[in-house]
Amino acid sequence: MxxxxxxxxxxxxxxxxxxxxxxxxxVEYPDAPEAADAxxxxxxxxxxxxxxxxxxxxxxxxxxGDPPVTNAALADATREVVDDAVWxxxxxxxxxxxxxxxxxxxxxxxRSVRATVDEEAAIATEQVDAVAAAGETAASxxxxxxxxxxSPGSRIRDRVDRHVEVLREFAPRxxxxxxxxxxxxxxxxxxxxxxxxxxxxxxxxxPIHNRLFRRLLAPLPPDNPERGRVTTGTLVELxxxxxxxxxFAHRPYDRDEIDRDRVPRIYGDALSxxxxxxxxxxxxxxxxxxxxxxxLFFSFARRPPAGNRPEETFRxxxxxxxxxxxxxxxxxDAETADARLSTALDEGATEGRAPIDPEATLAGSDFSGxxxxxxxxxxxxxxxxxxxxTAAAxxxxxxxxxxxxxxxxxxxxxxxxxxxxxxxxxxxxYLVRAGEFLLATGFSGDAWxxxxxxxxxxxxxxxxGA
Numbered sequence: 429m430x431x432x433x434x435x436x437x438x439x440x441x442x443x444x445x446x447x448x449x450x451x452x453x454x455v456e457y458p459d460a461p462e463a464a465d466a467x468x469x470x471x472x473x474x475x476x477x478x479x480x481x482x483x484x485x486x487x488x489x490x491x492x493g494d495p496p497v498t499n500a501a502l503a504d505a506t507r508e509v510v511d512d513a514v515w516x517x518x519x520x521x522x523x524x525x526x527x528x529x530x531x532x533x534x535x536x537x538x539r540s541v542r543a544t545v546d547e548e549a550a551i552a553t554e555q556v557d558a559v560a561a562a563g564e565t566a567a568s569x570x571x572x573x574x575x576x577x578x579s580p581g582s583r584i585r586d587r588v589d590r591h592v593e594v595l596r597e598f599a600p601r602x603x604x605x606x607x608x609x610x611x612x613x614x615x616x617x618x619x620x621x622x623x624x625x626x627x628x629x630x631x632x633x634x635p636i637h638n639r640l641f642r643r644l645l646a647p648l649p650p651d652n653p654e655r656g657r658v659t660t661g662t663l664v665e666l667x668x669x670x671x672x673x674x675x676f677a678h679r680p681y682d683r684d685e686i687d688r689d690r691v692p693r694i695y696g697d698a699l700s701x702x703x704x705x706x707x708x709x710x711x712x713x714x715x716x717x718x719x720x721x722x723x724l725f726f727s728f729a730r731r732p733p734a735g736n737r738p739e740e741t742f743r744x745x746x747x748x749x750x751x752x753x754x755x756x757x758x759x760x761d762a763e764t765a766d767a768r769l770s771t772a773l774d775e776g777a778t779e780g781r782a783p784i785d786p787e788a789t790l791a792g793s794d795f796s797g798x799x800x801x802x803x804x805x806x807x808x809x810x811x812x813x814x815x816x817x818t819a820a821a822x823x824x825x826x827x828x829x830x831x832x833x834x835x836x837x838x839x840x841x842x843x844x845x846x847x848x849x850x851x852x853x854x855x856x857x858y859l860v861r862a863g864e865f866l867l868a869t870g871f872s873g874d875a876w877x878x879x880x881x882x883x884x885x886x887x888x889x890x891x892x893g894a
Contacts, residue, residue, distance in 0.1 A: 500862075503865060512577065514671065517673035522573075524573075526573035527631070542612065562588075563588030566618075580630075584618075587614070594606075629680075634675045644890055646893070647888055648893075662678065664676070664677040664726060667699035668722065669704055670721070674699050674725075679731070692732035711857070713775035716757065716866070719764050720768075724755075724756040729749035756866070762861075776837060855873060856872060
């Protein structure tokens with residue numbers, strides 16, 4: 429086992445219970461090597477055959493003095509996800525209020541025109557023009573408020589245009605009854621589009637199922653035939669902790685087709701404050717609040733299917749979904765993020781870098797960063813297959829290959845494996861910087877090589893295929 433010069437923490441953050449939220453699947457315990465190398469008390473320890481106390485860094489960027497790898501593609505994908513999540517946390521309420529006000533103004537104009545037509549028993553072209561203009565104003569205001577997250581402008585225009593077209597046909601004929609009928613239909617339709625129920629269904633943020641949900645599952649192209657299966661089968665919890673906001677992201681259940689007692693029920697908040705504290709404890713030195721702009725949590729889980737019978741339908745708390753967490757911190761710039769990464773690494777230890785590779789997991793992997801060969805190709809050192817093999821997932825690194833993550837570990841004050849207070853636990857996970865972001869995932873008391881399949885739920889997440 430090759431170690432860096434970075435020492436393990438002697439004492440880290442205490443970890444409270446994490447059952448149901450952070451469990452690890454498929455734990456395997458291989459035979460221990462003859463010369464097992466365990467973390468020491470605050471240092472690398474070892475014997476005379478160990479490397480010098482301060483060996484060269486394992487980061488290739490350090491060898492020639494070049495700037496650290498920035499993982500631009502992963503940074504771009506993360507930026508899209510974070511920007512949209514923060515928008516929901518901060519701007520969404522005002523945007524929805526603007527949308528509803530715009531629709532209400534259009535409804536008021538239609539109602540006023542309708543009253544005048546009824547009173548005067550006549551309809552003029554100018555009145556039809558006023559209705560059309562009110563609809564266009566509403567569409568423009570709604571679009572400015574909600575687009576590109578949602579597409580309200582086209583919905584309003586479609587609704588107004590088809591009624592205006594009828595009015596333009598019957599107004600020249602002086603058919604007041606038909607005009608009043610169409611104005612009533614337009615008023616009712618627009619009013620329905622301004623209700624809270626309509627907003628909750630079409631522009632929802634609980635659950636989110638707009639472009640943010642698609643970006644969370646960005647590795648799968650929209651035209652991929654598997655897209656429907658993946659989006660239907662995936663549920664993501666997200667929390668913008670820096671803004672006090674959390675919610676779910678998933679395809680809504682079709683309540684018109686499914687009986688109410690067969691629709692899954694998820695109790696509690698997405699990534700509650702208690703769960704966020706537990707996650708931070710697992711992460712040890714990774715959370716670095718100094719100069720941090722945003723802090724976000726995500727958890728990728730299986731979306732509970734609607735049961736064929738009420739007794740088979742999922743009923744439980746959000747943490748029981750057993751999702752795989754992803755932790756994201758945003759800093760003002762890449763330089764600040766790199767400084768925070770260096771501090772975190774200095775307070776733990778690393779064993780090289782490797783991609784997070786769900787595809788290689790399915791094909792077979794020794795979890796040391798070396799994927800099994802697939803097809804007729806051979807596995808490369810960083811876990812990607814070559815020639816006719818299948819390229820590994822894990823984002824796109826700056827060299828066009830899978831994004832390499834630090835295999836990082838650190839000590840805790842309290843172990844989770846046996847509960848003996850006198851023995852510190854060790855948390856193993858993955859850490860990477862991408863632009864101005866620090867990302868971490870996969871932290872567990874089980875070492876990388878002793879667990880299988882833990883990142884299966886990340887298979888279609890942006891962090892493994894950005």
